[in-house]
Amino acid sequence: MTSKRSERCEAAGDIRVEGNASLIHINPLSKSWKTKPYARYHDPVAMAHVREFTLKPFSSSSSPPPPACTKNHSVPGFLFSNGGFSGNLYHDYTDVLIPLFLTTRSFRGEVRFLLSGLKPWWVTKFTPLFRQLTNYDVLDVDNDGEIHCFPRIVVGSTFHKDMGVDPSKSPGGVSVVDFKRTLRAAFDLPRASASRAGARGDGKPRLLIISRKSSRRFLNEKEMAAAGAAMGFQVRIAEPDQHTDMATFARLVNSADVMVGVHGAGLTNMVFLPAGAVLVQVVPFGGLEWLTRVTFKEPAADMEVRYMDYNVQLEESSLLDQYPRSHQVLADPYAVHKQGWDALKTAYLDKQNVRLDLDRFRATLRDALALLPPAAAPLPA
Numbered sequence: 001m002t003s004k005r006s007e008r009c010e011a012a013g014d015i016r017v018e019g020n021a022s023l024i025h026i027n028p029l030s031k032s033w034k035t036k037p038y039a040r041y042h043d044p045v046a047m048a049h050v051r052e053f054t055l056k057p058f059s060s061s062s063s064p065p066p067p068a069c070t071k072n073h074s075v076p077g078f079l080f081s082n083g084g085f086s087g088n089l090y091h092d093y094t095d096v097l098i099p100l101f102l103t104t105r106s107f108r109g110e111v112r113f114l115l116s117g118l119k120p121w122w123v124t125k126f127t128p129l130f131r132q133l134t135n136y137d138v139l140d141v142d143n144d145g146e147i148h149c150f151p152r153i154v155v156g157s158t159f160h161k162d163m164g165v166d167p168s169k170s171p172g173g174v175s176v177v178d179f180k181r182t183l184r185a186a187f188d189l190p191r192a193s194a195s196r197a198g199a200r201g202d203g204k205p206r207l208l209i210i211s212r213k214s215s216r217r218f219l220n221e222k223e224m225a226a227a228g229a230a231m232g233f234q235v236r237i238a239e240p241d242q243h244t245d246m247a248t249f250a251r252l253v254n255s256a257d258v259m260v261g262v263h264g265a266g267l268t269n270m271v272f273l274p275a276g277a278v279l280v281q282v283v284p285f286g287g288l289e290w291l292t293r294v295t296f297k298e299p300a301a302d303m304e305v306r307y308m309d310y311n312v313q314l315e316e317s318s319l320l321d322q323y324p325r326s327h328q329v330l331a332d333p334y335a336v337h338k339q340g341w342d343a344l345k346t347a348y349l350d351k352q353n354v355r356l357d358l359d360r361f362r363a364t365l366r367d368a369l370a371l372l373p374p375a376a377a378p379l380p381a
Contacts (some may be wrong), residue, residue: 088265096159
């Protein structure tokens with residue numbers, strides 16, 4: 001167990017992967033072992049959607065013998081899953097991609113990825129990243145009829161923390177900044193650093209507002225954009241979803257100096273922000289600071305992103321239109337928290353939209369502008 005979140009099994013020798021039977025035959029191995037290669041072991045709901053693999057010992061005298069190799073590989077194999085909550089961008093990164101980077105970067109491309117639960121659209125979305133980590137095509141291990149033989153295999157990833165890497169525990173002191181560099185190379189992102197001068201150096205920093213169509217929408221999005229433009233920002237509004245072209249959206253985020261959004265998976269795109277950019281997380285009403293802290297606030301600093309909270313007041317929340325002020329949802333959010341995650345999620349995440357106070361929003365943008373690195377001085381003639 002690399003943490004309470006993940007289990008990694010590593011073996012060397014005669015290794016035969018019988019993927020469509022969820023079997024990995026290993027010689028030598030002292031005893032049989034079952035594992036699910038997805039970094040969310042503490043969450044039974046997620047793990048229920050991850051295929052289990054059996055690591056099965058064999059020897060030269062085993063009867064019956066293991067199946068014979070039909071495909072031989074000279075490089076190690078790495079088995080992981082995009083089951084669980086994959087498809088939600090936050091979970092794509094925190095449960096799969098960052099642990100994958102941490103576990104496989106040291107192979108320098110000489111590793112074969114074996115993916116369980118393969119979704120073609122998901123693989124296509126992240127293929128640029130995979131090409132930075134492996135020199136080979138991703139194998140659909142669940143539906144492959146071959147017996148793939150490897151000299152070494154790693155099953156499951158190392159997990160350190162949400163959206164992050166602990167350099168003190170990683171080979172060579174690798175950090176999440178190294179992961180961001182890998183993303184920049186994968187998606188050909190031009191900007192390494194944000195600036196008050198903006199991406200074009202014209203003195204107009206870019207403000208990116210992350211939009212949402214379902215819950216936690218900005219009800220006055222156009223007014224927010226107008227307020228930003230009046231303060232000298234070049235404003236863009238965008239809404240990522242499962243079908244968004246990752247490369248195009250990554251370049252848009254990389255062009256931003258300040259990114260604003262309500263708590264949700266869309267803020268995961270902060271991985272593409274240049275160093276020194278500012279992330280403003282709008283925290284919905286309901287005592288959610290603990291949730292927003294672990295998901296985005298704490299990871300931001302490690303990613304060299306400046307961070308600000310915008311805590312929604314009751315008068316800015318659509319919940320005020322749904323409940324009387326005396327209702328428990330408004331008067332005692334922590335009593336709702338004690339009812340469990342489903343109650344909290346339903347009340348404060350699924351049923352809430354926000355209308356930001358424009359004076360507060362302008363003040364937040366002024367503070368964000370002050371946090372941006374100053375424009376570089378022009379070179380002498």
